[in-house]
Structures are given as structure tokens and as C-alpha cells.
Amino acid sequence: MSGSGSKEEPLTVAGCRFWQFPTFADQRGYLTVADFATMSFPVRRVFYISQVPEGQTRANHAQRESKELLLAITGTVSVLIDDGRNRQSIVLWRRNVGLLIAPKTLCSLSHFSKDAVLAVFASHPYDVADQVGDYDEFLSISVGNSQRL
Amino acid sequence: MSGSGSKEEPLTVAGCRFWQFPTFADQRGYLTVADFATMSFPVRRVFYISQVPEGQTRANHAQRESKELLLAITGTVSVLIDDGRNRQSIVLWRRNVGLLIAPKTLCSLSHFSKDAVLAVFASHPYDVADQVGDYDEFLSISVGNSQRL
Numbered sequence: 001m002s003g004s005g006s007k008e009e010p011l012t013v014a015g016c017r018f019w020q021f022p023t024f025a026d027q028r029g030y031l032t033v034a035d036f037a038t039m040s041f042p043v044r045r046v047f048y049i050s051q052v053p054e055g056q057t058r059a060n061h062a063q064r065e066s067k068e069l070l071l072a073i074t075g076t077v078s079v080l081i082d083d084g085r086n087r088q089s090i091v092l093w094r095r096n097v098g099l100l101i102a103p104k105t106l107c108s109l110s111h112f113s114k115d116a117v118l119a120v121f122a123s124h125p126y127d128v129a130d131q132v133g134d135y136d137e138f139l140s141i142s143v144g145n146s147q148r149l
Numbered sequence: 150m151s152g153s154g155s156k157e158e159p160l161t162v163a164g165c166r167f168w169q170f171p172t173f174a175d176q177r178g179y180l181t182v183a184d185f186a187t188m189s190f191p192v193r194r195v196f197y198i199s200q201v202p203e204g205q206t207r208a209n210h211a212q213r214e215s216k217e218l219l220l221a222i223t224g225t226v227s228v229l230i231d232d233g234r235n236r237q238s239i240v241l242w243r244r245n246v247g248l249l250i251a252p253k254t255l256c257s258l259s260h261f262s263k264d265a266v267l268a269v270f271a272s273h274p275y276d277v278a279d280q281v282g283d284y285d286e287f288l289s290i291s292v293g294n295s296q297r298l
Contacts (some may be wrong), residue, residue, distance in 0.1 A: 029201035
């Protein structure tokens with residue numbers, strides 16, 4: 001099993017953190033594992049975002065309840081996260097380091113590289129009612145400084 | 150939701166079949182969903198195989214119990230499947246069509262394109278004792294003409 005040696009940028013957004021996926025490398029290539037028994041929440045689904053045209057953004061909302069774990073399977077993606085108090089932009093590019101997004105965190109995805117495929121592991125079924133896109137409404141539910149994951 | 154219009158090659162290997170993942174396409178790109186509540190087996194883990202050098206093969210074994218669903222997230226991968234009676238080679242390249250592999254099916258992965266990332270959804274935790282790599286032993290457990298999934 002091989003990890004990345006260097007440190008990630010410190011996260012200041014409440015409840016969000018990096019997640020290291022086990023990776024096994026040998027002469028046959030790389031194998032990265034998402035074993036749901038070891039993850040920090042029960043994974044109900046995973047979806048893959050790809051072929052996002054230049055200039056487009058995705059997500060742009062918080063989830064009331066759902067936790068998500070983002071992994072750039074290939075390419076690079078920018079993730080803006082905001083807890084109502086702190087805001088931070090993270091570039092995902094490592095094949096074995098994901099970003100855990102706490103509930104009630106505003107998340108915006110942008111700057112997808114042409115080859116980018118973003119995997120999103122989610123704790124809940126899809127429910128548009130769980131999404132909060134309006135910023136004022138988001139601020140009303142955000143808890144800024146609490147630890148949520 | 151958009152599917153591929155055309156037919157896949159008919160599968161002759163017992164218990165194996167194609168699996169269509171819902172895909173949502175709009176001006177912001179593509180979103181392909183693996184919702185575990187709708188899949189044909191409980192998904193315990195998913196692993197990603199990438200950067201496989203030319204000429205290398207992977208898997209080359211059957212699983213006694215585990216079911217697997219293969220999806221070429223990007224690029225192309227050849228999958229040789231064998232139930233002890235029928236043998237077939239399938240090229241995976243569609244972003245929304247996976248291949249369900251029944252237990253007791255010999256499976257060999259090869260011809261990974263340079264950009265290939267293969268997702269493997271699995272029904273069981275990793276267990277090397279579940280794998281059968283010896284062909285004679287495989288034949289002794291294969292059931293050839295039964296429907297297993």
C-alpha cells in the first residue's frame with residue numbers, strides 16, 4: 001500500500017477533512033479501494049461527473065443531511081467549500097485522497113480539467129429537497145464552527 | 150436520462166449480463182449514477198484499476214462467492230469471461246454500460262487503454278480465499294450452464 005508522502009493544505013471549513021483511500025501499486029498498475037465497511041459514513045450511492053465543459057460549475061448547494069466524499073478519479077477539479085463562517089478552495093487531483101464534505105456545507109465544483117472524472121460517494125439517496133442552493137437560506141442552517149462528521 | 154441506443158453483443162457466458170447505469174446529460178456535462186438500492190446485489194466496496202501498462206493483465210481468476218460489476222469509467226478494457234463451457238471477450242468502453250460477472254466465472258482483464266480507469270463494484274469484502282486462479286480447480290467449481298445472478 002502506498003500513500004502520498006506530503007501534507008495536504010490544512011482545512012478550515014468545519015467538519016470537512018481529507019480521506020485517504022488505500023492504494024496498491026505494482027507492475028500491473030494501480031488499484032484504489034473504497035471499502036464501505038471502513039468509511040466514515042454508510043455509502044448509499046456513488047455518482048460520477050465527467051465531460052464538464054470549460055466555465056461550467058456544478059453542485060452550488062449545501063446538503064441538509066447527506067454527507068459526501070469527493071474523489072478525482074482522473075484529472076483535476078476545484079471544490080469551493082463554505083461553512084457559513086470559513087470558505088476555502090481545494091484542488092482535487094490525487095488518485096487516493098478524497099475530500100469529505102460535511103452536511104450543511106455549501107459546495108461548488110468548477111475548473112474541471114478536460115479528462116476529469118469526479119466520484120461522489122453519498123450517504124443518502126438523491127433528494128432535491130435535501131439541497132439548499134439559496135445563500136441566505138444556507139446561512140440560516142449553517143453552523144459554522146461545529147464538528148459535524 | 151439518456152441511454153445508448155444500440156444493442157450490446159449478446160452474452161453467452163452463464164449468469165453474466167450488461168448493466169445500464171442511469172446517466173443524466175446536460176450543458177454542465179454528464180452524471181452517471183450507481184445507486185446501490187437499485188443494483189442487483191448489495192455493494193460492499195468499489196475499487197478502481199488504472200495506469201495498467203501495455204501487455205499486463207489483471208484478475209485472471211474466478212470468485213467463489215463474490216459478484217462483481219465492471220464499468221469502464223474512462224478508456225477501454227477487454228474482459229475475457231469463461232463459465233467453464235462458454236468463453237467470450239467483451240470490450241468495455243461505454244460510460245453507462247457495465248458488465249455483471251457471476252460468481253464462479255473466470256475473469257481476465259487486459260488491453261487497458263492508457264487512459265482507462267475500471268471501476269469494480271463488489272458484493273463481498275476482499276478475500277484471497279474466495280479467488281480461484283487455477284484453471285482445473287476453476288473447472289471443478291464452474292457450473293457452466295446455470296443462471297447464477
